[in-house]
Amino acid sequence: VVPTELHLRYAPDLLTVETGAVESYSFDKAGCLVRAAWDGHLYRWGLDGSCLQKEAVVRRGEKVRVRHDIDAGLAIARQAYAQAIRLFDQVQVEQDVWYPVLQLIYESGVLLFEKRARRFQELYGSVSILPPDQYGALVLQVTEGCRYNRCSFCTFYKHVPYRVKTPEQFEAHIQGVLEMVGPAINRRRALFLGDANALGMPYAQLLTACEMINQLIPINSADQAAIQGIYTFMDLFDRQPYTAEQFCVLAQLGLRRVYIGAESGCEQVLRVLRKPNQLQHLQQFVAALKAGGVGVGLIFLLGAGGSRYYHDHAADTARLLSSLPLDKQDIVYLSELVADARSEYAQWAECEHVEALSPGEMREQEQVIRQGLRPVDEGGPRVSRYDVREFIYY
Numbered sequence: 001v002v003p004t005e006l007h008l009r010y011a012p013d014l015l016t017v018e019t020g021a022v023e024s025y026s027f028d029k030a031g032c033l034v035r036a037a038w039d040g041h042l043y044r045w046g047l048d049g050s051c052l053q054k055e056a057v058v059r060r061g062e063k064v065r066v067r068h069d070i071d072a073g074l075a076i077a078r079q080a081y082a083q084a085i086r087l088f089d090q091v092q093v094e095q096d097v098w099y100p101v102l103q104l105i106y107e108s109g110v111l112l113f114e115k116r117a118r119r120f121q122e123l124y125g126s127v128s129i130l131p132p133d134q135y136g137a138l139v140l141q142v143t144e145g146c147r148y149n150r151c152s153f154c155t156f157y158k159h160v161p162y163r164v165k166t167p168e169q170f171e172a173h174i175q176g177v178l179e180m181v182g183p184a185i186n187r188r189r190a191l192f193l194g195d196a197n198a199l200g201m202p203y204a205q206l207l208t209a210c211e212m213i214n215q216l217i218p219i220n221s222a223d224q225a226a227i228q229g230i231y232t233f234m235d236l237f238d239r240q241p242y243t244a245e246q247f248c249v250l251a252q253l254g255l256r257r258v259y260i261g262a263e264s265g266c267e268q269v270l271r272v273l274r275k276p277n278q279l280q281h282l283q284q285f286v287a288a289l290k291a292g293g294v295g296v297g298l299i300f301l302l303g304a305g306g307s308r309y310y311h312d313h314a315a316d317t318a319r320l321l322s323s324l325p326l327d328k329q330d331i332v333y334l335s336e337l338v339a340d341a342r343s344e345y346a347q348w349a350e351c352e353h354v355e356a357l358s359p360g361e362m363r364e365q366e367q368v369i370r371q372g373l374r375p376v377d378e379g380g381p382r383v384s385r386y387d388v389r390e391f392i393y394y
Ligand SMILES: C[S@@+](CC[C@H](N)C(=O)[O-])C[C@H]1O[C@@H](n2cnc3c(N)ncnc32)[C@H](O)[C@@H]1O
Pocket: 129, 146, 153, 154, 155, 156, 196, 197, 233, 234, 235, 236, 259, 260, 261, 262, 263, 299, 300, 301, 335, 336, 337, 338, 339, 340, 388
C-alpha cells in the first residue's frame, strides 16, 4: 500500500522523500544522507558518520538527545538508506537534476556514505566545535588543534596535537576536501578556517592560505547561492595578532567574522578557567577587526565560576560588553558551561565546594549580561544561546 502522503521535496541542495510528518529522509547532491526522521526520532549525521538523535516531541522542556558514535551512526544510516530506498521505489522523480543522484543511491546506497566517512577521517581526524551559525560551513583545517590547549574547562582538542600546515599540505587538504564533498558543495555558504585559533599563525602564512583558498574556491558575497565568506576562531593570548590594515587585506580576501572565546569579563573567573585573556587585548582586538571591516563573534560562558562568582561574572561581563563597539555585523554567544567530570574545572568546583548554577540562575545571568548590550533594533549585535552539546559537523 502506498502511503497517501508520500512525496518528494526538491531543494537546490537536498532531495527529501517523506510521508507527511511521519518519516523523512534527505540526501545531498553526492547521494549522502544528511538527516532523517522516523518513529518519533530525528537524526542528523556528521560527515564522520556519527549521528545526533533528538526526539521529535520535547518532553517537560528537557531536550532529549543521544550522540551515536561513528559505528552506531553508520549502522543507523544503513537502516535509513534501506527505508528511504523502499519509499523511493514508490514515487516518480520529476526533476532531471536529481535523477543521477537517485541512480547513485540505488547503485551504491550506504557505501557512498561510508566511503565519505572514511575519507573524512583521513582528511580531518575530527572537527571538534564550530560557532552555531557556522555548523553548515565547509571547514578547511589550515591548523589542527589548539595552540594553548590548557583551559581548565575545554576538552575539545585534548586529543589533537597542534600543528600549522605548510602551504603544500594545505593545498592538498583543500583539494582532498573538494573531492570529498563533490557536488554537495552547493550546500555550503561559508568556509571556516580550523581549528581553534587559526589567526595564531603568522600573518604572512595566513595571507598565503587565504590567497590559495581564493584561487581554488570561488567566494562571492553577492551571490546567495555561493560561498560568501571566510570565518574562523581566535583566542586572546597575543597583544595584538594583526593590525587593522592587515584585517582590511584579509577582508578583501573574504574574511567576514572572527569568533573569540572571551568567556568572562571577570578576572577571577578567567583565572579559574585558566584562560590567560587580557581584557584590554579584547578591546584592542575588537577595535582592529572592526576598523579592518571584519565582524566579531564573542563567546561568553554562562555559569562560569558557578555559585562563587554568580554576581561578579554577570556584572563584569555586562560592563565589558558595554565598552566594546559592537554592531549589527557582530554576534554575542552565551554558551552554558558544560563541565566534563574529568576536567580541571570540575575538580576545582568539587574541591572548593562551588555549586553549578541552576537553569534559572543561568537565565538570570543571561539577563544581566544582555543589559550590557545595545538592543538589536538600535543597531546592537545579535545575541544567542550556544549549546556545545548540540554540535555536529554535518
Ligand atoms: C573551542 S573555543 C575556540 C576559540 C578560542 N580557542 C578561544 O578559546 O578563544 C570555542 C568556545 O567553545 C566554548 N567551550 C569550550 N569548552 C566548553 C565547555 N566545556 N562548555 C561550554 N562551552 C565550551 C568556549 O566558550 C570557547 O570559547
